[in-house]
Amino acid sequence: MSVLVVGSVGLDTIKTPFGEADETLGGSAGYFALAARHFRPVSMVAVVGEDFPESYVRFFTEHGVDITGLERAPGRTFRWSGEYGYDLNTRRTLDTQLNVFAEFQPKLSPEHRRADYVFLANIHPGLQTSVLDQVNDPKLVVLDTMNYWIEGSRKELLEVLGRVDAVLLNDEEARMLAGEPNLIRAARAVLELGPSLVVVKKGEHGAMVISRDFTFAAPAYPVELVFDPTGAGDTFAGGFLGHLAACDDGRSEAEIRRAAIYGIVLASFTVESFSMDRLARTTPEEIEARFHVLRDMARF
Amino acid sequence: MSVLVVGSVGLDTIKTPFGEADETLGGSAGYFALAARHFRPVSMVAVVGEDFPESYVRFFTEHGVDITGLERAPGRTFRWSGEYGYDLNTRRTLDTQLNVFAEFQPKLSPEHRRADYVFLANIHPGLQTSVLDQVNDPKLVVLDTMNYWIEGSRKELLEVLGRVDAVLLNDEEARMLAGEPNLIRAARAVLELGPSLVVVKKGEHGAMVISRDFTFAAPAYPVELVFDPTGAGDTFAGGFLGHLAACDDGRSEAEIRRAAIYGIVLASFTVESFSMDRLARTTPEEIEARFHVLRDMARF
Numbered sequence: 296m297s298v299l300v301v302g303s304v305g306l307d308t309i310k311t312p313f314g315e316a317d318e319t320l321g322g323s324a325g326y327f328a329l330a331a332r333h334f335r336p337v338s339m340v341a342v343v344g345e346d347f348p349e350s351y352v353r354f355f356t357e358h359g360v361d362i363t364g365l366e367r368a369p370g371r372t373f374r375w376s377g378e379y380g381y382d383l384n385t386r387r388t389l390d391t392q393l394n395v396f397a398e399f400q401p402k403l404s405p406e407h408r409r410a411d412y413v414f415l416a417n418i419h420p421g422l423q424t425s426v427l428d429q430v431n432d433p434k435l436v437v438l439d440t441m442n443y444w445i446e447g448s449r450k451e452l453l454e455v456l457g458r459v460d461a462v463l464l465n466d467e468e469a470r471m472l473a474g475e476p477n478l479i480r481a482a483r484a485v486l487e488l489g490p491s492l493v494v495v496k497k498g499e500h501g502a503m504v505i506s507r508d509f510t511f512a513a514p515a516y517p518v519e520l521v522f523d524p525t526g527a528g529d530t531f532a533g534g535f536l537g538h539l540a541a542c543d544d545g546r547s548e549a550e551i552r553r554a555a556i557y558g559i560v561l562a563s564f565t566v567e568s569f570s571m572d573r574l575a576r577t578t579p580e581e582i583e584a585r586f587h588v589l590r591d592m593a594r595f
Numbered sequence: 596m597s598v599l600v601v602g603s604v605g606l607d608t609i610k611t612p613f614g615e616a617d618e619t620l621g622g623s624a625g626y627f628a629l630a631a632r633h634f635r636p637v638s639m640v641a642v643v644g645e646d647f648p649e650s651y652v653r654f655f656t657e658h659g660v661d662i663t664g665l666e667r668a669p670g671r672t673f674r675w676s677g678e679y680g681y682d683l684n685t686r687r688t689l690d691t692q693l694n695v696f697a698e699f700q701p702k703l704s705p706e707h708r709r710a711d712y713v714f715l716a717n718i719h720p721g722l723q724t725s726v727l728d729q730v731n732d733p734k735l736v737v738l739d740t741m742n743y744w745i746e747g748s749r750k751e752l753l754e755v756l757g758r759v760d761a762v763l764l765n766d767e768e769a770r771m772l773a774g775e776p777n778l779i780r781a782a783r784a785v786l787e788l789g790p791s792l793v794v795v796k797k798g799e800h801g802a803m804v805i806s807r808d809f810t811f812a813a814p815a816y817p818v819e820l821v822f823d824p825t826g827a828g829d830t831f832a833g834g835f836l837g838h839l840a841a842c843d844d845g846r847s848e849a850e851i852r853r854a855a856i857y858g859i860v861l862a863s864f865t866v867e868s869f870s871m872d873r874l875a876r877t878t879p880e881e882i883e884a885r886f887h888v889l890r891d892m893a894r895f
Contacts, residue, residue: 477819
C-alpha cells in the first residue's frame with residue numbers, strides 16, 4: 296500500500312546541550328519518509344531551493360524514498376534554527392526562513408494521487424486541504440499541525456480537520472485546540488472536530504491514542520542519551536502510518552495500538568543523533584528489539 | 596502485614612482554577628493512610644497542634660486508621676497554602692507554617708516498631724533516619740523526599756537513601772538528585788545510591804518504576820476532572836505500599852508492577868476533590884474497575 300507525505304524539507308541549525316549542527320538535513324517530510332520507508336515505499340512531495348545539497352537528494356534516493364515529487368524551485372531552501380534547554384524538554388526557535396517554502400503549492404502527480412496512506416505534515420492547513428482535494432480515495436489520512444496554525448488559521452484548520460482520519464498533536468497543542476486544560480477532555484473534544492483518532496505526543500512521556508472506542512497509553516522508549524529531539528514527532532508519524540500501511544488496516548484497534556508503539560520506537564532512534572543519521576542506520580532487528588522492550592515495560 | 600507511615604498531618608488552604616478550600620485536612624501521612632487502609636490496617640505517626648479539629652481526628656478513626664501515634668503538641672497545627680495554575684501542572688506555595696511540626700521528633704511505640712511495611716513520608720531526612728533507627732526489622736521501607744531536602748540536606752538524605760528499599764521522586768526531583776537531565780539515566784543513578792527501586796511520579800503522565808532488573812511504565816488514569824492534585828503523590832505511595840503489604844511481597848516484580856498501578860488508581864480518586872473527600876468515599880469495586888481500565892489502556 297503506497298504511502299505519501301506532503302511537508303517540508305529543509306536545512307536545520309540546532310544547538311543542544313551536547314553540541315551544534317549547522318545546516319543539517321531536516322524537515323517534516325524527510326523525517327517521516329525515513330521512518331515510514333522501514334514499513335512501505337514512501338513518496339515525498341516537498342520543495343527545496345537551488346542551494347539544496349545534491350548529497351541530501353542522494354540520501355533520500357539511497358534510502359528508497361521516491362522523490363519524483365520533490366520540486367526544486369528558484370531561490371533558497373527553507374531554513375530553521377533552534378536551541379534546546381538543559382533537559383531537552385524546552386525548545387526556542389532562533390530563526391525561521393521560509394524561502395521557497397513560502398510559495399509552496401503541492402502538486403500531486405497522477406501516481407501520487409492514488410496514494411492509500413497520506414500524511415499531511417505540518418504546513419498551512421489551506422495547503423493540507425489542497426492536497427486532500429487532489430488525492431483520489433485514500434484509505435487513511437493523518438494530519439499534523441502546530442500552535443501557529445491553531446492560533447492563526449483556526450478556520451482553515453477546522454475545515455481540514457473535518458476531513459482527516461487522525462490528527463497528531465502534542466499536549467500543549469491539544470489543550471490549545473480544544474480550549475480545555477485537561478488533556479483527556481481536550482483529546483476527546485478534538486474527536487468532535489472530525490478525526491476518529493487523536494494521537495497526543497508527549498515526548499519523554501510517550502504518547503496517547505484516543506478514539507471514540509478506546510484509549511491507549513503508549514510508554515516512551517527509555518532513551519538514555521537524547522541527543523536532539525528535532526523530528527521526533529514526524530518520525531513518530533512515519534512509524535505510525537508506515538505500520539498501518541504495511542498491514543493495510545487503519546481501522547483495527549490492535550494495529551493502531553501497535554502502530555503507535557512503532558512510532559515511538561522509530562522516534563527513539565531519531566533523537567539519538569542530529570538529523571536523520573541514526574534513523575537512517577536503523578535495522579529491522581533494532582526496531583523489533585525496541586518494540587519488545589516497550590512491550591515488556593508496559594505489561595502488568 | 597502491618598503498615599506504618601511517619602509524616603505530616605496538617606491544614607491546607609488551596610486555590611485551584613475550580614475553587615478554593617480553606618484549612619482543609621491535609622498532610623502526607625493523612626493521604627497515605629487513607630489510601631493504604633484500602634489494602635491493610637495502617638498506623639500513623641505524626642503531630643498536630645491544640646487547634647486541630649476533633650472532627651478530623653474522628654475522620655481518621657472512622658476510616659480505620661490507627662492514630663495512637665498521632666501526637667497532640669502544644670501550639671498550632673502545621674499549615675500549608677498553595678495555588679495551582681491553569682492546567683494544574685504548576686503549583687506555587689503561598690505559605691508554609693511549620694508550627695508544631697518544626698519540633699516533631701517521631702517516637703515509635705513498641706507496637707509501631709514491629710511494622711513490616713514502612714513509609715517515610717516527606718520530612719527532614721534526619722528524622723527519617725531516626726525512624727529507621729527505631730523500627731525493628733521491616734520488610735520494606737519506602738521513602739519520599741522533595742527538592743528542599745535534596746538541595747539543603749543532601750548529606751542526611753544520602754545517608755537515609757542508603758538504608759531504604761524504594762524511593763519516590765517526581766521527575767524534577769530525580770533529575771536534581773542525580774544531577775542528570777535524562778530521566779532514565781537519573782533514575783538509574785539514584786539506584787546507585789542504595790534503593791533497589793526508584794519510582795518516578797509523573798503526574799498526568801503516570802509513573803515509572805526502575806530497578807536493576809526491569810523498567811515499568813505505568814500509564815496515568817485518564818481523569819477528566821482533575822480538581823486538586825494535592826496529596827496525589829502520598830496517595831500513590833499508599834496504594835503502592837498498601838498493595839505490597841497486602842500480598843506480603845515487596846520483592847516480586849509482578850507485584851511491584853501491580854502496586855504501581857494501584858498507586859495510580861488511588862491517586863486518581865484523590866485528585867477528583869479537595870482534601871481526602873473522594874479518596875475516603877472510594878469503594879473496592881471502584882478501585883478494581885479503574886485497575887482494569889488501566890490494564891486495557893496499556894495493552895498492545
